[in-house]
Amino acid sequence: MPTVAAGLFDDYDPETFFDEVFSGPGEVREHYTGLLDRLRRFSAEDLARRERRRDAAFRSQGITFTVYEEDEGIERTFPMDLLPRVITAAEWEVIESGLVQRVTALNRFLDDLYVGERAAVHDGVIPWWLVTSSDGFSREAFGIPVPLGARCLVAGIDLVRDAEGRFCVLEDNLRSPSGISYVVENRVAMTRLLPNVFTDAPVRPVDHYGRSLLGALSRVAPPAAGDTPTVVVLTPGVFNSAYFEHVFLAAHMGVELVEGRDLVVDDHVLYMRTTRGLKRVDVVYRRIDDSFLDPVTFRPDSTLGVPGLMAAARSGNVTICNAVGNGVADDKAVYAYVPQMIEYYLGERPILPNVDTYLLWEPEQLEFVLANLDRLVIKPVAEAGGYGITIGPKATEAELEACRADILADPRNWIAQEVVSLSRHPTLIDDHLEGRHIDLRPFVLTSDTVEVIPGGLTRVAMRKGSLVVNSSQGGGSKDTWVLAARPTGEAEGDTDAAAATPLLEVTGDVEVTS
C-alpha cells in the first residue's frame, strides 16, 4: 500500500467519511498515487500562493458570477481548489452509461408528455395530477415538436457518493444547467498553475465542449435550415449572474450572443437585427426561463423575450433549446419516478440509483417524515441552486417547526430525503488540507446521440461540515479529471479530431500573470 505524501498530507484526517483520496488514514487510493507523488514537492503555502494567483487571473479575465445584495451587483469569482478530483476510467464507465440511460429516459418522458400519447401517464407509471401540478409543466409547450426528440439537449445531472462510495443521482437539471464554463476554465487554469502535476497523467480533455454543443444544436435545427444553420445564444443580459457563461458559450461556438431585443419574428420566422438588416435564425440556445421567452404566450411584462417566438417554434421555423416545459421532469417529486421511467421506456434496470425520497402527499410517508424531521433533508420541489433546503440534523428547533408548517401547508411542494453523507475530498483551507464534502455535475448533450462530457463540475462545500455545494451558497469547485483507459481507445469527438487533440500534454511551468 503506498504511503502518504510527506508534508502536505501529514495532518490530514479522512475521519469516518468516504474519502475520495484516502481509503484509510495514510492509505492512498491507487488512482491518486501519481498525483500525490507530484504534489509532494509543493508546500501548502506554494499551493495557496498559486490559488491567489488564479483568483487574480479569474478576476482580471472577468470569470465571475454576480451576486446581488441590496441592489448592488458584486462580481465574485467561483473559488477553485487546486487539488483536482480524479475519477477512474472504470468508475466513469458506470457513470457515463448511467447518465446516457437516465437522460434518454427523461427525453422520452418529456416527448411523450408534450407531443406524444402520454403513455406513461395512461399506463400508470406516473400520476397525471403530479404532472399537472408541477410548476414546470408548460401547457404552452403542448404540441411543439423538437427534432430528434432532444428536449433536454443539455442536461446537468447532480451526482453524489454515499458512505459506501456508490454514485447516486441527487437531482436532475434539465432547464438551463450552468457550470460548464467553469469546467473548461478550471482546466485551463490548472494547466497553467500546476502544469507539472499533469505529466503522464492521461486526463481526458474537456475543451471540445463548444464544438460538441454547436454540433448538437445544429442537428436539431428545422430541416429547412440546411447544412449550416444559424445558431444563437439567448441571454437575459449583462446583469444576469451567469452572464460570463453565456459569453463563454457563444465565444466557444463562434455564434452570436443575443438578447431578446436583438430578435424579431416576422411571418412566424425568427430573425436577428444586424447592421445589414435582418438575418434568419434557426436554433436558439436560450438561457432565459420559460416564462420570459415570449410575452404573447407567457408573462406579458417580459422584456427579455421575443414576441411571437412560440408561434414561430410551433410553426417549425425555429428550434428552442432546451425545449420549453422541461421543468416538469426536474421537479424533485417527479424525480422520484425517474427509475420507473427508465424501466418503462427503456426496459432496463437503472444503472445509477436515486437517493431515497419520501413523497409527502402519501399519508404514511408524511407521518414518517414529520416524526423524523430532525434526521432528514427537506427540499422544495421546484427550486434550483440549493435554495429553501432544510437539513434536519443541522436545523434549529425553530427551523424544524417552520419546515413542518411549510410541509403541512402544501405537501406537494416538498420532498424529504435521507441525508446522504456525501464523499469528502482533501481541500486546501488556508495553509493546510481538510476534508470537504463534494458532488459532481456532469453535462450530457443529446441530439442524434447522447454524449457525456468527461468529468463535469465538482462542487465543494467550502464551509466545514457543510453539505451544500451550490455556488450561490458559498461553494467552490475542483478541476475534475477522468482518467483515460489505457491503452487510449477512441476519445470523444470524431476520431481525427481526437487524434489531433492529444490528452493534455503540458511541459514547463507556465506563469499566469495577474
Place this chain on the structure above:
Amino acid sequence: MRLDIRYRSSFTYDGLVRESQNELRACPCTDEFQQLISYRVTTSPTAKVVSSTDYWGTRVDAFGTRAPHSSLEVLAEATVDTRDRPLPMGMSRPELLVEPAFVDRHAEYLERTPHADWGPEIVRLAAEQTAAAGGDVVGWVLALHRLVGATLRYERGVTSVGVPVDEVLAHGHGVCQDFAHLAVALCRSRGVPARYVSGYLFTRDETTLPPADAAEDPDDAVRVQTHAWFEAAIPGHGWFALDPTNQTAVGQRHVKIGHGRDYADVQPLRGVFSGGAGASVTPDVEIRRLPVVETAAVPPPGRLLLEQDRRDQQRQQQQQ
C-alpha cells in the same frame, strides 16, 4: 341551430406601431353538442395566420405584422351548428368526488388559479349551500350556480379581469367572467372540479335570453360580445354546463369556444405591440341565425378533443 358568427377586433393605436404579435382564440370548438362548419380568419393589414390547437383543445390563430401600421383589424368568420346539452340524469354521490382516479383526472380543475382563488367567505358560503342541497353533486352544483345569481348583480364596466373573486363577492356586482369565476371558485372549494368556458351567446343582451321555444326569433342578427360561463364535472355524468349570468343551463344559443382553468387559459385575444403609446381595442361580434339545416347525426368528436377528455368520455360511457 345554425349560427353565423363574425368576430371582429379593431386596434387603433395612438401612433405608428412597428410591430404587433397576437393570439386569437375565437373559433367555436367541435364537441358532442356543437359542430364547426366553417371558419376563416383574415387581418388587415394582411398578416400570415398560423393556426394550432392548444393544450385545452382550443384553436389558436397566431398572427403578427412588422409593417408599420396605425390600426389593425382581425376578422374571424365562423358557421356552427349547436344542439341543446342534456341535463345530468340521476344522482351523483359526493363520495365519488374523492375517488382517487376521479381526482387524478381532474386535478387541474380543482386547484386555485389567479382568477379563481377563494377565501374563507367563499368556503363558508359553498359549504352552507351544498349542505342544504343534500347528497347529490348535481344538486350541489345547481345550488352554487343559483347562489352566484343571487349574490351578484350584473353591471358593466365596474370590474376588470384581475379583481379577485373574493372582492367581486364583496362588491356584489360584475360581468359575465366574474359570474363564471365565482361559480368555478365555489365548486372547487367543495372539491367539485370546475372549468371556465369562453364563448358566444346569441342574444341581443347578454343578460336576457329570449324564451327557448320562441318560434319566430326577432333576433336574427345581433351585435354582442364574447360571453363566459362554467362547467362542473359530475362523477358518473361528465361536464355540466351552466350560465350563471343568465341563471340558465347552456343551450343552443351558447356557442363554446373553449375552456380552461380560468379566463387566462382561453383569453379571446392577447398580444403585444411596440411603438406608439397606447391603443384602444374595439371588439365586436355579430351573430346571425341561418336557415336550419337538419344534420343526421353529429359526427364523432374530432381531434380537437384532448386525449384525456376522450378517455374521460370512454370511462364515463362505460360507467353508464
Place this chain on the structure above:
Amino acid sequence: MLARDAENLFWMGRYLERAEDTARLLDVTYHGLLEATVAEERTAWRGVLHAVGLDEAAREARTPITAAAVSAYLVDDRSNPGSILSAVEAARENARTVRESLSTEVWQSLNEFCLSLRSRNLRTDVEHQPHELYGFVRKQCQTVAGVATETLARDEGWRFLKLGWNLERAEWSSRLLRVRQQYLEASGFHEWVGTLRSASALEAYRRAHRTSMDPLDVVSFLLLSRTFPRSVFFAVRTAEDALRMLQGEDEPGVALRLAGRLRAELEFADIREIMDGDLEAELFRFESAIRGVSAAVGAQYFTSAHDFDLHTVQVFPGEGNR
C-alpha cells in the same frame, strides 16, 4: 454583425477616447494654472466645463468652480456620465456585452484598467498626484487601444470601434482648441506648449515648425495636420475610412456622405481664412458636423435595436362597444 454589438463597440471606442481626452484636458489645465491668480483659475476651470459641454450640468450639481471641485466632478463623480470613472465603467460594460466579439486580451486589459481605477483613491490622487493619475488614465487607454490594434480582426466590429473612437477624438481635438481659442489674445508661448503637450503633439509639432509658437501654426497643426493622428482632420479621415469600409459596394449612406463632406472641407481648408474669420464659430460648426455624422451612424446601423417598448393588449368578455 448584430446591430447591438456594433453599437456597443462604437460606444466602447467613444467612452475610452472620452476618458483619455478628459484626462488630457484636466492635466493641461491643472499644470497651466500652477502660477495663476484665483480669478484666472476660475475663468480657466469654467472654460473647461464649457468646453466639455458640462457647465449646465455642473451648475445643477452645485459644483464650485475650483480646481479640486471641477476635477473631482470630471474624474470620479458617478452622477456625471462624462467623468473619467463613468466613461471607463461604461466602456467596460459595453465591452462586457460584446465580449464574444473581442479578444481575451482586449477585454482583460480594459477590465484590469477599470478594476484598478476603482481601487484607487481618486479624490486623494486628484489633489496630491494629479499628473500621475492623468498619466495613468492616458497610458491605460492607450494600452487598450494598442492591444485592440494588435489582436482584433479587421472585421466589421473593428470598424465600428474605430469609428466611435475617431469621431469622439475629432470632436475633442476641436474642443481643446476652442478652450484655448477663448484666450487667444492672452495666450503666449507657454499656453500653446501646454495645449500641444495635452494633445501629445509637442514633439511632432516641433519637427514640423521648430520652436515657432505662432498661433496660426499651432491651430493649423491641431486642426488640419495630415500626419498627426490626433488632428481633427486626421481623425475625421480615419472615421470616413471606417465608414467607407462598412459601406462596401453599396451606395454611400448618409453617414458616409456627411463624413466625406466634412473631411473634404478640412482637407482643402485655408488656415488663414479660418483665422481671419470667427475661429470659435468655425470650430463649433465642425463639432456639430461631427455630431451629425455620429447621429447618422446611429440611424443607419443601430436603430433597429432600439425602443423595444412593449404594450399589452387584452380584450375582456362582455366589454367593448363603449
